[in-house]
Amino acid sequence: MAAPRSSARSTAAKGTKIPQVSWREPRPAPIVLVSGPEEVLAERAIAGVRDYLRAEDPALEVSDIRADDYAEGTLLTLTSPSLFGEPRLVRVAGVEKCTDAFLQEAVRYLEAPQEGATVILRHTGATVRGKKLLDAVRAGTGGGIEIPCTAVKRDSDRVDFAAGEFKAVKKRIQPTALRALVSAFADDLTELAAACQQLIGDVEGDITDDVITKYYGGRVEVSAFVVADTAIAGRYGEALVALRHALASGADPVPMVAAFAMKLRTMARVAGRREPSRQLAQQLGMKDWQVDRARKDLAGWNERSLGMAIQATARADAEVKGAARDPIFALERMVTVVATRDAFASTR
Template identity: 75%
Template sequence: MPPAPRRPTGRSSSAIPQVSWRAPQPAPIVLVSGPEEVCAERAVAGIRDYLRAEDPSVEVSDLRADDYTSGSLLTLTSPSLFGEPRLVRVAGVEKCSDAFLTEALAYLEAPQDGATVTLRHTGASVRGKKLLDAIRGGTGGGIEIAVPAIKRDSDKFDFAAGEFQTAQRRIAPNALRALVSAFADDVTELAAACQQLIADVAGDIDETIVTRYYGGRVETSAFAVADTAIAGRYGEALITLRHALASGADPVPLVAAIAMKLRTMARVAGSRESSGALAARIGMKDWQVDRARRDLTGWNEATLGMAIQAAARADAEVKGASRDPVFAVERLVTVIATRAPFGT
């Protein structure tokens, strides 16, 4: 059985139970809200699997809220001759038509017995807000599964770690970091990579296995470029950068990855707190603090400040301030790896 749904805490205005997308369960109305599509898909699929485990005869139907035919919701949720459970999956609620909005609000007042309706709202617009407010206010006996965007490195690390924890599989921390770095730009691809390793590899997963599967991605990732430059390995950094560019890497995320690591180093520099205390105070993971402290070896306040200024200049240039974004990245890598102004 999945864990009981929890009620929101803090300043949330929702009065209905909040359920994790990793442990979804059916309810008369299930609101799946937020932009992270891979988590939303998992949530809806999990509800389907839950219902099928209870009764394999469950009827599954799909609707588009933005291309809606009047009467469809009531038709699909109404009991059949043999009374099978019904699952109706509604997509595009953030673009819903007036007809759907009217009928969905009416449905909340009298949900059909044996029916589960999932409503997918990405949060891309305020369209359907009246419906969301009604659900969150408790009308219809619903639950909410929030799928916020996974943007920060710590969020991606937690996401990937959760994939292996859910599968009850062990992965070495350095292997997990390599995997997240290799797929830092696409959560969907990161999820697929995790699932491939879980399915293919028997036993614990170490960095050697990750490299064997995704070595090309690991070697040419933006973070590999940043790591070699920050470590002062100038020749290797340029080779890694050119390999990344030749593989189709965009200069913008390359500069962003470098700038992010430099900012992390700056936040950690000079602190004498323990890794755990500092991580908690600045909203990072212990391993990120430890890594930033290792990265600071050989750096001082002057060279770190110069590198951060170079990153800011490169960021502007790759976003349109220069006609040659590739040169802008190469100059940035040179400044960081040599820890000296360009051309000196």
């Protein structure tokens, strides 16, 4: 049974005429352009297309070719119908370094794709090589789709990626555990993806802070958010210990204060609001879990103590940026005010 080729529910990106499909929900088409530099996402997308086709017909023929080491006629040979008419999947790597021979044959192929064949073009975007082919695909020639795999650079992007891994299998992870996990693999998305899959496969029930410590405690450094979370929860002694560990491991005072400021601002925005989490998140431009976490953090706080903590954080921000001689003392005073929710520390 041939894979469905119509139905374009995704909204095409600006400047293209073909559907833009999420790498988490890949589907086949005569031409599938997997673009962008993030290899982890690209591998998931390509494997997803293969699994989709194989689920429809286990007899799927899968072939791999390289566009940068291409033998003339290979593309047409591999996409041509076989004796028994099995579906064909041809995965083409290295399109950003393609030879002239591949480029010419691929552009011609778009004019008349083979029935029952799916061709995946992998282009990292590292060069403009193959632009003529990409432009033709994006213009709609060949009836293709594009699966963008943009770089995951920001911490928020990595948090969203990891959260999506657990959400996809309906497994819950505590927000603090999620941040600790991302912190442990902040420099390698491949390792973060593997860690998520290990936890999904090995752990029954929710993923908690204790689980992350058990599996990856040796890699989890004390981050600014761990210090902030501990202080906001009112665990004064633990917060000071976490602060000292963070500083000993090289944490910068400026981002430390920024973490406190971000958490407290979020709490202030959510405080007193009674709307459902999803509705409030949309109004404030936040995510549902951020609203839920802020509401949990607000337990034991009131308007006075929250305002006092925000003032202490503003003072610490100025002091760690040069307004005082001792940034460490400024941090300790801020942690004391926040963790004890008491005015005495603000005048020390």
